[in-house]
Amino acid sequence: xxxxxxxxxxxxxxxxxxxxxxxxxxxxxxxxxxxxxxxxxxxxxxxxxxxxxxxxxxxxxxxxxxxxxxxxxxxxxxxxxxxxxxxxxxxxxxxxxxxxxxxxxxxxxxxxxxxxxxxxxxxxxxxxxxxxxxxxxxxxxxxxxxxxxxxxxxxxxxxxxxxxxxxxxxxxxxxxxxxxxxxxxxxxxxxxxxxxxxxxxxxxxxxxxxxxxxxxxxxxxxxxxxxxxxxxxxxxxxxxxxxxxxxxxxxxxxxxxxxxxxxxxxxxxxxxxxxxxxxxxxxxxxxxxxxxxxxxxxxxxxxxxxxxxxxxxxxxxxxxxxxxxx
Amino acid sequence: xxxxxxxxxxxxxxxxxxxxxxxxxxxxxxxxxxxxxxxxxxxxxxxxxxxxxxxxxxxxxxxxxxxxxxxxxxxxxxxxxxxxxxxxxxxxxxxxxxxxxxxxxxxxxxxxxxxxxxxxxxxxxxxxxxxxxxxxxxxxxxxxxxxxxxxxxxxxxxxxxxxxxxxxxxxxxxxxxxxxxxxxxxxxxxxxxxxxxxxxxxxxxxxxxxxxxx
Numbered sequence: 001x002x003x004x005x006x007x008x009x010x011x012x013x014x015x016x017x018x019x020x021x022x023x024x025x026x027x028x029x030x031x032x033x034x035x036x037x038x039x040x041x042x043x044x045x046x047x048x049x050x051x052x053x054x055x056x057x058x059x060x061x062x063x064x065x066x067x068x069x070x071x072x073x074x075x076x077x078x079x080x081x082x083x084x085x086x087x088x089x090x091x092x093x094x095x096x097x098x099x100x101x102x103x104x105x106x107x108x109x110x111x112x113x114x115x116x117x118x119x120x121x122x123x124x125x126x127x128x129x130x131x132x133x134x135x136x137x138x139x140x141x142x143x144x145x146x147x148x149x150x151x152x153x154x155x156x157x158x159x160x161x162x163x164x165x166x167x168x169x170x171x172x173x174x175x176x177x178x179x180x181x182x183x184x185x186x187x188x189x190x191x192x193x194x195x196x197x198x199x200x201x202x203x204x205x206x207x208x209x210x211x212x213x214x215x216x217x218x219x220x221x222x223x224x225x226x227x228x229x230x231x232x233x234x235x236x237x238x239x240x241x242x243x244x245x246x247x248x249x250x251x252x253x254x255x256x257x258x259x260x261x262x263x264x265x266x267x268x269x270x271x272x273x274x275x276x277x278x279x280x281x282x283x284x285x286x287x288x289x290x291x292x293x294x295x296x297x298x299x300x301x302x303x304x305x306x307x308x309x310x311x312x313x314x315x316x317x318x319x320x321x322x323x324x325x326x
Numbered sequence: 327x328x329x330x331x332x333x334x335x336x337x338x339x340x341x342x343x344x345x346x347x348x349x350x351x352x353x354x355x356x357x358x359x360x361x362x363x364x365x366x367x368x369x370x371x372x373x374x375x376x377x378x379x380x381x382x383x384x385x386x387x388x389x390x391x392x393x394x395x396x397x398x399x400x401x402x403x404x405x406x407x408x409x410x411x412x413x414x415x416x417x418x419x420x421x422x423x424x425x426x427x428x429x430x431x432x433x434x435x436x437x438x439x440x441x442x443x444x445x446x447x448x449x450x451x452x453x454x455x456x457x458x459x460x461x462x463x464x465x466x467x468x469x470x471x472x473x474x475x476x477x478x479x480x481x482x483x484x485x486x487x488x489x490x491x492x493x494x495x496x497x498x499x500x501x502x503x504x505x506x507x508x509x510x511x512x513x514x515x516x517x518x519x520x521x522x523x524x525x526x527x528x529x530x531x532x533x534x535x536x537x538x539x540x
Contacts, residue, residue: 088362096497099361149495151363196497267496286492287439288431295362299426 054140055156057082060222067138068158068223073214074142075308080153080295082222086229088295090147091248092197093182093189094229100191101229108188110232110249119179119255122170129233133219135168136160140223141216141237146278146307148242150300152292157237158220163211171207171255178210179203179260180236181252197263203247204260204274205238206316214239214312218246240309242276273326277317278307282326333400340401344408347375348415365423372416377490377504379409380483381511388514391523394531403459406479410456417449441492448485451478483508 053070059082091101094108113129138158146152166178184200186192192199209215216237219226226232231248238245244264254260264272271285280290280303291300306313317325351371354360360367383406390398425431435442455476458464464472487508491501513519 084362092496096495098363151366194497283438286441288435293363293365293424298365298423300424 054223055079055142057222059083060224062224062227064223065138065158065220065225068220069137069139071139071141074140075144075154076142077144077154078296079142079156084295085153085155085221086227089230090149090243091191091229091231093191093199093201093249095191096196104190105228108185108228108232108249110226110228113233113251115234115250116252117169117254118252120172120175120257121255122172123168132165132217132234133160136164138219143214143216143237143239144307145237145239145243145246146292146303148244148272148276148284148289150287150289150292150303151295152303152307153295155237156222157216157218158223158226159216159218159237161213162215162217162236163213165217166210166253166255169253169255174257175255176207177256177258177260178205178207179252179254179256180205180247180250181254182247183249183251198266201247201263202260203236203245203262204256205245206259207255208316209238209313212313212316214309240278240306240313242278244272245276275317275322275325277313277322277326278303279305279322279326281305282323333397336397336401337404340404340408344379344405347371347412365419369416369419369424372412372419373490375412376409376416377483377486379405379412380479380486381504381507383409383479384483384508384511388511388519388523391514391520392527394527407456407459410452413449413452441489444485444492445489448482448489451482451485455479455482480512484512 054068057079087102088098089101090096090098091105094101094104111129115127115129115132116125117127118124138160140156140158142154142156144152145155180203182201183189184192186199205215216239218231218235218237219233221227221230226235231246234250235248236246236250245262259274262272262274264276265274278289283289289303292303293300304310351360351368355364355368383402386398386402386405390396421427421432425435436446437443455478458467458472458475467475487501487505491498491505494501514523
């Protein structure tokens with residue numbers, strides 16, 4: 001009888017569940033798109049069909065983004081409307097009321113835009129918006145967004161995987177974390193004239209979180225250029241973490257060896273940790289995180305572990321005490 | 327006669343004015359004016375009006391000392407009851423729409439979350455005040471016991487101000503304004519403050535009577 005030794009499969013040969021699930025979804029979805037394209041009369045229609053399949057909203061009347069493709073990363077939950085996404089959000093740089101960003105972001109200039117890349121990488125420097133974004137294929141990703149204040153949305157973001165962008169800067173082996181910084185322009189961002197938080201806003205991710213395929217460097221939503229109030233021109237979207245981790249209007253990306261400071265953690269260390277993963281089992285010290293109100297719904301719904309992305313990201317935190325590392 | 331008429335006019339005006347925020351909520355609720363998160367808008371609006379109206383009731387005694395207008399006191403019950411009306415809407419919104427009437431959820435919130443603990447305590451303290459607001463209840467309790475019971479409003483107002491202060495994420499300015507006004511109104515009840523206000527009033531009255539008639 002032949003007994004297979006238990007160790008003949010190298011760990012590197014095993015495809016993580018998150019990847020093969022994404023691959024399966026990708027194959028299923030692309031098969032559907034290809035089938036539709038053939039029915040529609042050939043390859044020439046492919047681009048048009050893809051564009052037509054992107055999320056749309058009659059209120060989205062801004063500048064359209066060209067050449068966007070659908071992504072396999074999409075929830076089929078009902079989308080939050082364009083008007084709610086763009087009129088109700090936290091962006092303290094424009095004021096602390098959730099209607100303030102829409103009211104006061106009109107005078108903000110998102111172009112021209114430069115991002116300073118620095119720290120533990122082979123290609124630091126000042127990069128223009130186009131240098132960052134243009135080499136990559138824009139894709140639409142429909143993600144759940146869970147705010148630490150216990151409300152949530154479903155948003156059709158447009159962006160590029162952050163990991164692909166970071167890889168071009170060739171991080172060194174010392175790059176254990178990535179630190180991000182929001183622009184500081186008190187003359188255009190009235191919230192920065194008051195010391196509510198320690199401006200400029202800073203955030204950070206562990207390098208494996210930053211390289212994770214779900215982490216999106218975002219430049220648009222609902223098929224359009226990102227509105228000022230939602231973090232134009234470039235922001236992060238990290239869907240398994242509370243919204244404040246998804247830093248907006250980024251002007252600096254720095255590869256660091258140590259854990260970088262983060263603004264909300266500096267403001268209230270007991271309430272906001274470095275990780276800030278969505279976790280219904282770890283309450284905010286002052287309020288419950290077990291449930292959330294989905295914008296557009298009357299009653300609260302249960303909050304999901306890692307905001308419903310546990311299959312994809314739970315392995316990042318294997319063996320970690322998530323109560324201590326909140 | 328003139329005294330009663332003035333009170334009646336003031337009460338009618340206050341009754342109408344105190345219903346304006348409620349009417350605005352109802353209209354906005356049916357026209358989409360409450361925005362993306364209507365439940366949050368209702369919770370915040372009703373909570374803010376509870377605190378504002380409580381503060382108005384606490385402003386009446388200092389105002390009486392300053393002006394000598396005793397009739398102001400007769401407006402207080404109605405304003406207090408409107409504060410309680412908004413508080414009931416506030417609590418009902420929380421219990422039904424936030425907690426889905428899940429008792430264990432509410433108990434956990436009240437036990438574990440300090441801002442809900444103080445807010446709920448303030449609510450509980452104001453229930454007997456609303457219940458003993460009728461003339462019959464004032465008679466039954468007797469003025470001394472009634473007044474002693476209604477001192478609970480100080481604790482309830484402090485609870486309400488802390489409830490607001492402790493739920494804010496970073497910008498404390500607005501809750502601190504409420505807390506500051508409340509602190510000033512409570513300080514105005516200390517004997518030296520009362521004495522100062524009464525002296526000021528008699529000085530003004532004396533100056534007025536000494537002035538030549540034009």
